[in-house]
Amino acid sequence: MFGDYSLADLSSIFVMQGFAGLILFSVYVLMALGLAIIFGQMGVINMAHGEFMILGAYVTYLCSTFFQTYLPSLFGAYFFVAMALAFLASGAMGMLVEWALIRHLYKRPLDTLLATWGLSLILQQAYRTIFGPREVGVELPSWMMGSIPVTDSIEVQINGLFVIAVTTVITVGVAVLMYRSRFGAQIRAVMSNRPMAGAVGIDTEKVDRTTFGLGCGIAGIAGSAFTMIGSTGPTSGQLYIVDTFLIVVFGGAASLLGTIASAFSISQTQSTLEFFLSGSMAKVLTLLAVVGILMLRPQGLFTLKVRR
Amino acid sequence: MLQTSPSSLVPPVMPGTQAMLSISDLHSAYGQSEVLHGIDLDVAPGEIVAVMGRNGMGKTTLMKTLMGIVPTKSGTITVDGTEVTTLKSHARVANGLAYVPQGRMIFSTMTVQENIETGLTVTGSRKVPQDLYTMFPVLLEMKGRRGGNLSGGQQQQLAIARALASNPKVLLLDEPTEGIQPSIIREMGRTLKKIRDERGLSIVVSEQVLSFAMDVADRVLVIENGSIVHESLRADIDEAQVARFLSV
Numbered sequence: 001m002f003g004d005y006s007l008a009d010l011s012s013i014f015v016m017q018g019f020a021g022l023i024l025f026s027v028y029v030l031m032a033l034g035l036a037i038i039f040g041q042m043g044v045i046n047m048a049h050g051e052f053m054i055l056g057a058y059v060t061y062l063c064s065t066f067f068q069t070y071l072p073s074l075f076g077a078y079f080f081v082a083m084a085l086a087f088l089a090s091g092a093m094g095m096l097v098e099w100a101l102i103r104h105l106y107k108r109p110l111d112t113l114l115a116t117w118g119l120s121l122i123l124q125q126a127y128r129t130i131f132g133p134r135e136v137g138v139e140l141p142s143w144m145m146g147s148i149p150v151t152d153s154i155e156v157q158i159n160g161l162f163v164i165a166v167t168t169v170i171t172v173g174v175a176v177l178m179y180r181s182r183f184g185a186q187i188r189a190v191m192s193n194r195p196m197a198g199a200v201g202i203d204t205e206k207v208d209r210t211t212f213g214l215g216c217g218i219a220g221i222a223g224s225a226f227t228m229i230g231s232t233g234p235t236s237g238q239l240y241i242v243d244t245f246l247i248v249v250f251g252g253a254a255s256l257l258g259t260i261a262s263a264f265s266i267s268q269t270q271s272t273l274e275f276f277l278s279g280s281m282a283k284v285l286t287l288l289a290v291v292g293i294l295m296l297r298p299q300g301l302f303t304l305k306v307r308r
Numbered sequence: 309m310l311q312t313s314p315s316s317l318v319p320p321v322m323p324g325t326q327a328m329l330s331i332s333d334l335h336s337a338y339g340q341s342e343v344l345h346g347i348d349l350d351v352a353p354g355e356i357v358a359v360m361g362r363n364g365m366g367k368t369t370l371m372k373t374l375m376g377i378v379p380t381k382s383g384t385i386t387v388d389g390t391e392v393t394t395l396k397s398h399a400r401v402a403n404g405l406a407y408v409p410q411g412r413m414i415f416s417t418m419t420v421q422e423n424i425e426t427g428l429t430v431t432g433s434r435k436v437p438q439d440l441y442t443m444f445p446v447l448l449e450m451k452g453r454r455g456g457n458l459s460g461g462q463q464q465q466l467a468i469a470r471a472l473a474s475n476p477k478v479l480l481l482d483e484p485t486e487g488i489q490p491s492i493i494r495e496m497g498r499t500l501k502k503i504r505d506e507r508g509l510s511i512v513v514s515e516q517v518l519s520f521a522m523d524v525a526d527r528v529l530v531i532e533n534g535s536i537v538h539e540s541l542r543a544d545i546d547e548a549q550v551a552r553f554l555s556v
Contacts (some may be wrong), residue, residue: 182425182429182434185418185422185425185426186426186429188415188417188418188422189415189418189426192415192416192417192418193413193415195377195397196409196413196415197415197426198376198377198396198397198398199375199376199377199397199401199407199409200401200406200407200426200427200429200470200471200474201397201398201401201402201426201427201429201430201474202398202426202429203396203398204397204398205396
């Protein structure tokens with residue numbers, strides 16, 4: 001499959017596909033961070049996570065339309081507003097869902113699976129009703145368009161760089177929150193032993209709700225970033241949820257570093273193989289590799305070494 | 309002589325003093341099966357009470373019910389005059405209860421210092437009080453280590469430090485000697501008495517080891533099938549009789 005290309009071409013292809021993979025990696029990381037926090041914290045498998053992401057994408061779309069119509073002079077800055085709003089909208093909806101639905105189903109993992117799947121269908125239909133079945137795209141401000149030529153045959157897109165920068169900032173932010181703040185310590189205590197966390201004085205219900213909101217809010221930001229690499233439709237989120245689960249399981253649940261490493265390896269493999277093979281063949285090969293590695297390391301890539 | 313009736317003769321609390329922890333007619337159940345059938349107990353300020361009994365007699369259930377981990381079916385629990393019966397665990401901690409569970413239940417992936425800090429939640433303070441490290445110097449030495457990598461005895465000290473961090477009025481310990489070597493058990497008895505003397509808090513400790521109970525407790529209760537069947541002050545305890553309750 002490499003035969004038709006010269007060595008110089010090949011290296012350019014690898015670099016550019018690698019960069020495209022980095023954008024995919026960014027969306028995956030943001031999605032997987034939220035999912036991993038929620039799964040690690042409450043053992044809840046949130047099948048509606050993709051729809052929370054798409055909510056963020058629609059908020060970004062609304063924001064871009066609003067700025068175009070009413071505040072064209074500020075259009076260049078709308079994306080920052082959109083990301084903040086996407087975080088707040090998805091986060092608020094996450095907290096509402098936790099309060100109305102999830103908290104009644106703790107200790108019943110299968111029921112949460114079904115309930116959140118049902119929720120994802122409801123949300124999809126709601127998006128279809130409100131925004132219409134056609135996919136929408138957002139207009140990027142001019143400074144985010146175009147690309148920077150690195151060499152004659154290699155170019156990197158500016159919006160890609162932007163997405164990667166945003167992801168880095170958010171990932172570092174989450175890491176600091178989880179491992180340096182008091183709230184993070186409370187989250188980890190609840191993750192580790194819920195009744196005991198209550199018995200040392202931690203309000204576990206409040207921690208649950210905030211964590212769920214946080215995870216969904218990060219998915220909202222992922223949705224914002226997603227608008228740059230794909231168009232937003234009612235069912236776009238579904239395409240990502242399976243991959244994201246794969247990443248969480250592959251990385252080892254409850255390990256932030258593992259999640260990042262696994263998102264990186266899966267998105268890079270996918271992106272590079274997609275150029276040479278068809279998209280579905282690329283997926284098959286990625287899945288096979290993941291299955292193989294999980295058979296050798298069932299606990300995932302990274303785990304903490306500690307007596308249980 | 310023999311004191312087997314629950315209406316034993318020890319006045320639980322001296323007249324004129326208010327009980328720090330007061331339990332009356334406490335029933336609790338796992339689903340439909342009732343485990344505690346009406347426990348009455350008053351613990352005076354600064355008193356150490358040992359609750360003894362064989363496995364499966366309700367010691368741990370009593371502790372968990374007091375902490376709000378197992379739901380109360382009926383009866384009341386009062387801490388320093390405030391009723392906590394309907395409160396959630398964390399609110400009970402805020403009202404002065406602290407808990408060292410059976411098996412210690414350290415947050416194993418968190419460092420020693422982080423473990424103690426979780427106990428500070430209800431106090432609002434951020435810094436681990438120096439006197440906790442003075443009391444348990446080994447924890448200061450190991451403050452950066454993960455809790456799960458400590459030995460059993462060190463974990464026990466950590467669990468006690470974590471409970472004390474919330475500045476409790478009543479400390480509940482569930483079988484603290486389980487799985488701990490004898491020399492450390494004696495050390496722990498001294499520590500418990502020191503905690504009581506320094507902080508003036510009341511301690512309820514559930515135990516199977518009679519010698520440990522005799523060492524630390526001011527008063528010994530025996531619980532059997534979810535009821536208190538024997539009660540006596542340490543001074544006039546009949547060891548042979550309590551031992552009979554504990555034999556299998």
